[in-house]
Amino acid sequence: MRLITAVLLTATVFTTQYAVAQDNKKDKKEQTSKDGDDLMEMLDDDAPAKKSYTTATFKTSRLVNGHSIENTAKGVLDFKVSHRFGEVRDGLYSFFGLDGANTLIGFDYGITDNIMIGISRSTYQKEYEGFTKVKILRQADRNGSPLSLSYMGAISMQTMTAPVLPAGQEYYFSNRLYYVNQLLLARKFNQWISVQLMPTHIHYNLVPTTAEPNDVIAMGVGGRVKLSNRVSFNAEYYYRFTKLNGYFNSLSLGFDIETGGHVFQLMFTNATAITERAFIGQSNSDWANGGIHFGFNISRVFTIVKPKEFRTGGKKW
Amino acid sequence: MKKFIITMLIVCGFANTYAQKYMTRTGKVSFHAGTSMEDIDAVSNEAACALDSKEGAVVFQIPIKSFKFRRALMEEHFNENYMESDKYSKAEYKGKVTDVSGVSFGKDGTYNVTTSGKLTIHNVTRDVTVPGTITVKGNDITVAAKFKVKPADYGIEIPSVVKDKIAKEVEIVVNAILAAKK
Numbered sequence: 169m170r171l172i173t174a175v176l177l178t179a180t181v182f183t184t185q186y187a188v189a190q191d192n193k194k195d196k197k198e199q200t201s202k203d204g205d206d207l208m209e210m211l212d213d214d215a216p217a218k219k220s221y222t223t224a225t226f227k228t229s230r231l232v233n234g235h236s237i238e239n240t241a242k243g244v245l246d247f248k249v250s251h252r253f254g255e256v257r258d259g260l261y262s263f264f265g266l267d268g269a270n271t272l273i274g275f276d277y278g279i280t281d282n283i284m285i286g287i288s289r290s291t292y293q294k295e296y297e298g299f300t301k302v303k304i305l306r307q308a309d310r311n312g313s314p315l316s317l318s319y320m321g322a323i324s325m326q327t328m329t330a331p332v333l334p335a336g337q338e339y340y341f342s343n344r345l346y347y348v349n350q351l352l353l354a355r356k357f358n359q360w361i362s363v364q365l366m367p368t369h370i371h372y373n374l375v376p377t378t379a380e381p382n383d384v385i386a387m388g389v390g391g392r393v394k395l396s397n398r399v400s401f402n403a404e405y406y407y408r409f410t411k412l413n414g415y416f417n418s419l420s421l422g423f424d425i426e427t428g429g430h431v432f433q434l435m436f437t438n439a440t441a442i443t444e445r446a447f448i449g450q451s452n453s454d455w456a457n458g459g460i461h462f463g464f465n466i467s468r469v470f471t472i473v474k475p476k477e478f479r480t481g482g483k484k485w
Numbered sequence: 486m487k488k489f490i491i492t493m494l495i496v497c498g499f500a501n502t503y504a505q506k507y508m509t510r511t512g513k514v515s516f517h518a519g520t521s522m523e524d525i526d527a528v529s530n531e532a533a534c535a536l537d538s539k540e541g542a543v544v545f546q547i548p549i550k551s552f553k554f555r556r557a558l559m560e561e562h563f564n565e566n567y568m569e570s571d572k573y574s575k576a577e578y579k580g581k582v583t584d585v586s587g588v589s590f591g592k593d594g595t596y597n598v599t600t601s602g603k604l605t606i607h608n609v610t611r612d613v614t615v616p617g618t619i620t621v622k623g624n625d626i627t628v629a630a631k632f633k634v635k636p637a638d639y640g641i642e643i644p645s646v647v648k649d650k651i652a653k654e655v656e657i658v659v660n661a662i663l664a665a666k667k
Contacts, residue, residue: 204542204543204544204579204580204581204602205579206537206542207506207535207536207537207542207543207544208535208544208546208577208579210506210508210535210666211508211533211535211544211546212546215510215533216510218548220548220550220574222571223550223561223564223565224561224564224565241557241558242557243557244556244557244558309571359565359569359571359572397565397566397644398566398644427646428647428650429558469556469557469558471555471556471557474555475553475554475555475557477528477530477553478526478553478555
């Protein structure tokens with residue numbers, strides 16, 4: 169009796185094992201892809217909710233004349249050269265305005281990915297400018313901010329020879345100074361279209377008459393439409409709410425052309441000067457009157473400080 | 486009789502095969518895509534990898550934006566113009582270690598293996614066979630591999646202006662330390 173029970177028990181146990189093993193073998197084929205799927209699901213389920221920020225809203229840190237919300241990356245130096253020529257309608261004699269040019273040379277540097285500074289010198293009124301641009305909000309790809317917000321602050325100084333004043337009057341140093349505050353608000357709608365708003369405040373220490381305000385408040389609006397991976401069409405308009413007499417709102421239209429290390433910005437504008445205090449508040453050409461100027465910006469980036477992954481003496485991998 | 490039943494039950498217990506899942510989210514994947522005209526190297530330390538020791542299934546998932554370059558502008562072009570990372574945010578590999586039975590996951594050591602499966606880059610999926618090694622150390626395993634892919638095979642357009650600067654075959658190096666998942 170014991171022997172029979174033992175044999176039956178053993179048989180049952182091993183049959184069950186065999187049956188289970190067969191089941192395993194049967195869905196072994198399905199299980200291979202299932203395992204892959206299971207593993208992939210495991211990775212997806214556990215994935216930490218990592219925020220991915222929108223990048224490359226614009227191709228460079230300038231929209232056309234003015235700033236875009238893009239900053240120069242950390243450790244990168246951006247060498248800027250800009251020209252704004254004379255009026256195109258001057259014709260062939262002055263080679264469509266190329267004979268007369270206002271130029272600017274500047275260096276922008278990214279201290280961190282969110283803070284950049286820049287210095288420049290332009291020929292218009294022999295102006296030196298220093299600025300900083302700080303990222304406040306960054307647009308996120310999913311569940312985050314729908315907009316990018318930055319602050320741009322600049323101080324500039326014109327260094328022309330002081331005018332001769334009647335006896336007893338002094339030409340103050342502060343007469344030479346200008347202050348610009350801007351908020352830049354942008355959204356990258358898709359890989360082709362980005363739009364930006366630029367509420368701006370400019371303070372002029374010295375204005376021509378007492379009737380004119382010392383503070384110009386303006387609203388800029390602009391954007392870009394990408395025409396291909398490397399070319400985009402950009403537009404920028406600044407409307408002044410408070411104004412200095414005799415000047416016009418600036419409208420600029422241009423193309424960004426990007427090559428390996430350069431971005432070329434070619435433009436038609438009614439602005440003859442390049443710094444914010446000059447082109448926003450003191451543009452004396454008018455599109456309506458045919459006062460159009462050709463101009464360009466060239467930007468060339470150099471990596472000064474390598475990212476930390478690349479810093480430990482040479483390639484390890 | 487009792488002894489017999491108990492012995493049989495113990496035997497039953499051992500009849501099931503031992504299966505273990507391993508995982509990491511900080512695997513290192515790097516690639517070299519340069520030529521004599523240009524250095525192009527990038528590294529990501531955010532590759533997620535999982536491996537099942539029973540069936541040998543292995544998967545990789547890498548966010549494209551996690552690749553870091555020496556030059557920020559090169560990183561921007563990689564994402565904007567070549568990989569279109571806003572559209573295709575991850576590269577994936579779903580495969581099987583064909584000779585997983587040769588790996589003793591309970592014993593420390595290095596084992597040469599071959600995996601074959603589907604690699605998806607830039608939304609294009611291709612069958613690939615990748616030789617590599619699995620190194621077992623306690624409860625961790627290190628998965629390492631080196632293989633080449635052609636950008637052209639994955640629909641990555643390289644404009645003629647820069648075609649001499651980007652390698653026709655890109656070398657990918659994988660080194661991930663996976664921990665046993667409880």
